[in-house]
Amino acid sequence: MIDRRTGYRFALGRLMMIVLLCFALLPVLWSIVLTFRPKISLFTPIWEAPLAWSLDNFGALARSDFPAALINSLITAGGATILALIVGIPAGFALAKGGLRGTFQTSWALLLLRMAPPIGIVLPLFLTYLNLGLLNTRVGLTFAYMSLTLPFVVWSMWTSFSQIPSELIEAAAIDGATLPQILWKIVLPLSRPGVVAAAILGFLLAWNDFFFALILTRGQTATAPVAIMNFVSYASVEWGAIALATIVLTLPIVPVIMFANRYIVQSLGGAVKG
Amino acid sequence: MQHHATATGLGPATSLSGTATLRRQKQREYLRFIYPTIFLVGLFSFLPLVGMLALSLTDYHLINGWGGTWGLQNFARLVLDARFLNSIYVMLALSIGGVAVQLLVGTAIAVGLDQIVPRWKIARGFFTIPFAVPHVAVALVWLSLFTPTLSPINAALDAVGLxxxxxxxxxxxxxxxxxxADTWANFPFVMLLILAALQGVPRDLKEAAAIDGASQLRTFFVITLPLLKPALLLVTLFRFIETLKHFPLIYVMTKGGPGRSTQATNYYAYVQSFENSNVSYGAAISVTLFIFAGFASFWVARINSRINS
Structure with a gap:
C-alpha cells in the first residue's frame, strides 16, 4: 500500500487513538489507585499525598463474604457452562449438519432467548423456586444461568460447525462411523476454537450476571457481583474494597480474553463472517 | 441446508424414494441430538416466558397473592401509567444515546487499530480489558469517578480552576x-466485531483506490464503510437490544433517580415487581419489552440467514 503515514491528518489520528486509550485505561488505573489508598486519604487528590498507600483493603476483602461469594460464582457459572456445553454441542451439530427443517425458526428462537428481558424469565422462576424451595440455592441459580448459557452455546456451535465441510462427515459415515463418533472424533477436534470461544463467552454471561443472582440468591448463596454491593451501605461506601474486588473479578478474565481474542471475534456475532 | 440429501453414499443411481427414506432416517438420528436442548430450554426459558405472559393477565401480588381476576387490566393500566410512558422515553434515550456513542467509539478504535496504528499490538489488548469487567463493577468504578468529592477528574478540574x-x-x-459507563463497558464488543469485518475487506480493493489517487479518508468512506454495513447493522441491533435491558448500571449508579429521570422500562418492571410487590404488573411491563425483543430478533435472524445463504 502507498505510504501516507505522514502529515497532519495522520498525527490527528494518532492523537485520537491516544485519547481513546486514556478513556479505556482511566477506570482501570483508578481502580488500582483506589485499592492501595488508605481510607483517610481517599478524598485527598493523589498529587497532594502521593505516598499515602496501604494494604488494608486486602485484609478487609479477605474477612468479608466476598471470597465465599467468589466460589459461589465459580460453581454456578461453571456448572451452567459445562451443562450447556454437554447439551448444546450435539444440538449445534445437528442444526448445522442434520439437514433439518425449521432452521430459520430455530435461529429466531435462539436469538429471541438471548434478547428477551431477563426479568421475564427471572420473575416466573422466582415464584416457582419460592414454592419448590429452590430459592437461595446454588442448584437453582445454576439452572437459571443455563437459560443464558445454553441458547448462546447452541447458537455459536451451530455457527462454527457450519464451517466444517459436509464431505468429511459423509466420508466418515460411509466408513461406518456412527453420528456420536463423527461428532467426537472428527467434528469436535476441528472446531476446537469455536468450542473454546463458546465456553469462555458462555461462562462470562453467567459470571458477569447481576440480575439473576440479585433476585434468586441471598446471603450465603450470593455470587460475587451481588456480594460487591455489600460494601455499599447508606452510612458509607468501602471504595477501596470495591476496587480490589473489581480487580479480583477481572484479573483472571483479562488473559483469557486476550488469549481467546481471535476465537471470540469469530463467534461473537456469529454472523459477521458467516 | 439441503446439501445433505446425497449423504447416503449410494450415489445418484439410487431411486428417489430410497434416498428420501434414508434422508428421513438420518434426520431422525440427528433430531435425537436436539431433544435434550429442547427439553432444558423449554423448561427453563420458554416455560418461564409463558409464565410471564400468564402472570401479566392476573392480578397476582407478591404478598396478597391472587385476587381471582383474569384479563387485560394490567395492560389497560399501562397505557395510562405516566411512569411507564416516562420509562419508555428514558429507555429510548439511554439506548439511542448509548448505541450511537458506542458505535462511534468502537468503530473509531477498530479503524484506528487497523489503519492508523497497526503496530500497537499491546494497545489492542488494553482496549479489550473493559470487556472483562462485570457490569456491577463497571457501575461502581464509574460511580466513584462521578462522585465529586472522590473523583480525580473533579480534583484535577478544581486544581486548574475549571x-x-x-x-x-x-x-x-x-x-x-x-x-x-455503558460505552466504556461495551465499546470492545463493537471494536472486536468491526475489526473482524475490516479484516474481511480485500486489500487490493483499497490499493486500487489508492492508485487511482483517492485519499485515505475517501477510500474509507467510499470503499471500506459500505463493506462494513452488514457488521455495523448487526452490532447496532445487538447493542440496541442489550441497552434496552439496562439494569446494573441504573441500580448501582442512580437507582432510577434523580426523581424518576433514569427509571428505564426494565428497571421500572423490577421496581413494580420487587419493591412494590406488584408482580403481575411487572410481568405486563416485561411483556412489552418482550415484544420489542421479538421484532428485533426476527430482524437479526433474517439478516443472518441472508448472510449465510
Missing part, C-alpha cells in the same frame, strides 16, 4: 453518566 461537572442532579447529567 468548573466541576455534577452528574446526578439532572436528568441530562444522569443519563450521560450511564451512557459513558
Amino acid at each position: 468548573p466541576q461537572p455534577t452528574w446526578f442532579s439532572s436528568q441530562t447529567g444522569a443519563i450521560s453518566a450511564i451512557v459513558i
